[in-house]
Amino acid sequence: MASKSRVSILDYFNIVCEGENGKIESNCKACGTRIQAKRTVTSNFVTHLKRKHQAMYDEFVRKKDVKREAMQNCTGPPSGRVISQSSPGMNKFDYSDPRQSLISEAIAKMIIRDLQPTQIVEYEGFRELLQLLEPRYIPVPCHYIQQQLLPAYVSQVQLAAKQALKGAESCSVTLDLWRSSSVANNCGAGYLGVTCHFINADWHIRSALLACLPLTDHSNTQQILSEFDEISESYGMSGKVFRVVADLSLCENRSLFRFPGFNLIGNGEEDEEGEEDCSDEEPGAGEAKEAIGSNENHKSLEQCLGRSRIDCFARLLAQCVKEGVCASPQISLPLNKAAHLYNYVVATVAPEKLVQVFGSTNWQRPSSMDKWNTQLKVLRQMVESMDFLEDIVDRNDLVLGNLEKALLRELVEVLEPFEEASDMVQGDKHVSISLALPCVLGLRKHLAEVVTHQCSGIVMGLSQALDRRLAGILEDPLYVTATTLDPQFKLSWSSDSDWHKQVLLEEVGKHTRPLSPLEHHSEAQPSPSKRCKLFSFIKQRPTAQAKTVEQELSTYLHEEPTDEDPLQYWKRKSIDFPLLSQVAKKVFTVPATTTSVDQIFNLVSKTLRPEQCRFLPKNLDTLIYLKANYRILWS
Numbered sequence: 041m042a043s044k045s046r047v048s049i050l051d052y053f054n055i056v057c058e059g060e061n062g063k064i065e066s067n068c069k070a071c072g073t074r075i076q077a078k079r080t081v082t083s084n085f086v087t088h089l090k091r092k093h094q095a096m097y098d099e100f101v102r103k104k105d106v107k108r109e110a111m112q113n114c115t116g117p118p119s120g121r122v123i124s125q126s127s128p129g130m131n132k133f134d135y136s137d138p139r140q141s142l143i144s145e146a147i148a149k150m151i152i153r154d155l156q157p158t159q160i161v162e163y164e165g166f167r168e169l170l171q172l173l174e175p176r177y178i179p180v181p182c183h184y185i186q187q188q189l190l191p192a193y194v195s196q197v198q199l200a201a202k203q204a205l206k207g208a209e210s211c212s213v214t215l216d217l218w219r220s221s222s223v224a225n226n227c228g229a230g231y232l233g234v235t236c237h238f239i240n241a242d243w244h245i246r247s248a249l250l251a252c253l254p255l256t257d258h259s260n261t262q263q264i265l266s267e268f269d270e271i272s273e274s275y276g277m278s279g280k281v282f283r284v285v286a287d288l289s290l291c292e293n294r295s296l297f298r299f300p301g302f303n304l305i306g307n308g309e310e311d312e313e314g315e316e317d318c319s320d321e322e323p324g325a326g327e328a329k330e331a332i333g334s335n336e337n338h339k340s341l342e343q344c345l346g347r348s349r350i351d352c353f354a355r356l357l358a359q360c361v362k363e364g365v366c367a368s369p370q371i372s373l374p375l376n377k378a379a380h381l382y383n384y385v386v387a388t389v390a391p392e393k394l395v396q397v398f399g400s401t402n403w404q405r406p407s408s409m410d411k412w413n414t415q416l417k418v419l420r421q422m423v424e425s426m427d428f429l430e431d432i433v434d435r436n437d438l439v440l441g442n443l444e445k446a447l448l449r450e451l452v453e454v455l456e457p458f459e460e461a462s463d464m465v466q467g468d469k470h471v472s473i474s475l476a477l478p479c480v481l482g483l484r485k486h487l488a489e490v491v492t493h494q495c496s497g498i499v500m501g502l503s504q505a506l507d508r509r510l511a512g513i514l515e516d517p518l519y520v521t522a523t524t525l526d527p528q529f530k531l532s533w534s535s536d537s538d539w540h541k542q543v544l545l546e547e548v549g550k551h552t553r554p555l556s557p558l559e560h561h562s563e564a565q566p567s568p569s570k571r572c573k574l575f576s577f578i579k580q581r582p583t584a585q586a587k588t589v590e591q592e593l594s595t596y597l598h599e600e601p602t603d604e605d606p607l608q609y610w611k612r613k614s615i616d617f618p619l620l621s622q623v624a625k626k627v628f629t630v631p632a633t634t635t636s637v638d639q640i641f642n643l644v645s646k647t648l649r650p651e652q653c654r655f656l657p658k659n660l661d662t663l664i665y666l667k668a669n670y671r672i673l674w675s
Contacts, residue, residue, distance in 0.1 A: 049085045152666045158186045197669045201248045211238035212629040215286040218641035230255040233637035243611035247468040249668035252661045353476040353632035360505040367501025374444040381438045397425040413462040450495040457486045465632040471606045472632035474526035477519040517547045522627045527609045592617045637668045
């Protein structure tokens with residue numbers, strides 16, 4: 041056991057045994073993990089504590105600091121002079137000291153998470169702050185972060201992603217393209233994000249940004265395809281890609297109207313004619329999170345990717361909402377007025393009063409509410425608390441009339457199911473593709489039944505947009521298959537179950553491979569107890585015959601639907617339905633939502649404002665890549 045007279049990492053471990061060569065085996069007191077190492081080399085123990093028990097590691101470092109300072113105060117340095125905490129001659133950390141590395145890593149994490157330029161480590165104010173917080177830390181130069189730390193993190197992510205993909209049977213890919221408007225003037229940069237989605241051996245869905253690549257010409261289709269092929273080859277995905285999610289015909293505007301910042305109820309600005317610009321593109325916008333290419337590129341990529349390409353459901357849904365709301369110009373004025381009221385109360389009203397309306401966080405970050413469904417939530421809070429808001433403001437010109445309140449109340453009611461559908465498919469840790477088709481059916485039913493007095497134009501616009509952009513999902517074999525293989529739906533949604541069953545059988549036939557005799561033999565192997573002569577008097581059960589796809593599907597559909605997670609269901613049922621589970625593992629890799637890099641691109645557009653800056657950070661692509669894969673590096 042570690043000595044009590046000094047601070048030792050072994051204080052956090054129970055020593056089980058110690059060999060003659062000084063090698064010890066010990067169990068972690070916190071989690072019981074067995075660690076082997078020499079008593080004189082404790083790096084394994086330190087690494088385990090740092091990775092698995094951060095609080096205990098911080099406590100260990102703090103104790104060592106206190107012990108070292110106590111020793112210095114008692115004995116002093118060789119010259120007899122006592123070093124105080126504020127003394128200019130204080131000993132600096134050695135570069136190998138874990139505390140030096142810990143602080144450097146924390147700085148790198150801050151640069152990645154906040155997309156800061158690496159030059160920040162050489163800013164005078166930043167170094168003064170470091171000196172105040174930890175005088176013993178040796179500030180690292182910019183080139184150390186840029187040329188050593190960040191590339192090391194990139195290599196670590198790439199290695200982890202390649203290792204994870206090695207065991208994946210299939211995957212789907214999302215292509216995202218971003219550029220600033222300054223690209224057109226050769227003053228900015230375009231970036232291509234390639235995100236991979238796959239299901240691991242334990243039936244958990246995983247996503248990883250494989251690359252964030254600068255594009256010299258964002259409209260060069262061949263360059264995009266060439267980069268994609270190279271990435272597929274590098275990560276061993278050739279022949280594994282099931283679907284490619286790439287919106288080629290949409291120039292997405294996440295918000296309902298062209299308002300900087302908080303766009304749905306933003307700063308209240310209007311176009312010259314008093315109505316919002318509801319076109320697919322945003323003329324005059326400072327930046328664009330674009331779809332890939334123009335119409336010509338659309339055709340070229342469509343031909344190259346073929347049937348493997350699909351649009352992102354979440355973006356199509358957002359476009360439907362935008363077009364539906366724009367179909368009723370009369371809603372513009374109440375929204376514009378609500379925008380002024382929102383900005384005024386956020387700027388002037390005490391925070392403790394705003395919490396009663398917007399909760400503890402929403403009102404603090406209006407610029408971060410770029411998505412239409414987030415804006416709608418805030419608009420609902422305003423509508424529900426309108427009387428309270430009008431009582432605490434002192435401007436009569438911001439008070440909404442009864443008709444305007446009724447319009448906004450109906451708008452919130454009409455869009456609520458769209459908001460629910462959008463929220464439902466968000467996230468990259470659950471199956472989302474199987475929710476798209478039921479969402480479309482539910483939205484159709486809602487629009488057919490909803491009763492409105494002021495928003496009939498919006499309802500009609502939403503219905504037309506839904507039919508134009510999302511009706512194809514109802515007959516798409518991919519969505520039919522995904523929804524039917526989701527155990528909570530099966531064919532309960534279908535009005536023609538026989539036809540949809542046939543569609544499913546054809547789709548399953550395309551994406552399954554018959555099990556080899558060896559696989560049948562291995563699955564049918566009896567347990568050791570059944571092969572034992574001791575139990576030979578017991579009548580053996582006949583060997584189960586392999587089922588056909590039709591038999592598997594019939595048995596599967598005969599069972600009652602269940603709310604069990606689709607991935608866990610198919611993990612449990614993979615032995616009973618081996619062919620169907622193969623297809624489920626492919627189909628469920630397709631996302632119906634946007635990616636993390638897509639959200640980062642949007643953040644870059646809003647915070648860095650590249651068209652107003654002299655330059656973008658030179659390593660912006662590296663920072664975006666690491667930020668999107670932050671969970672791989674630091675869970």
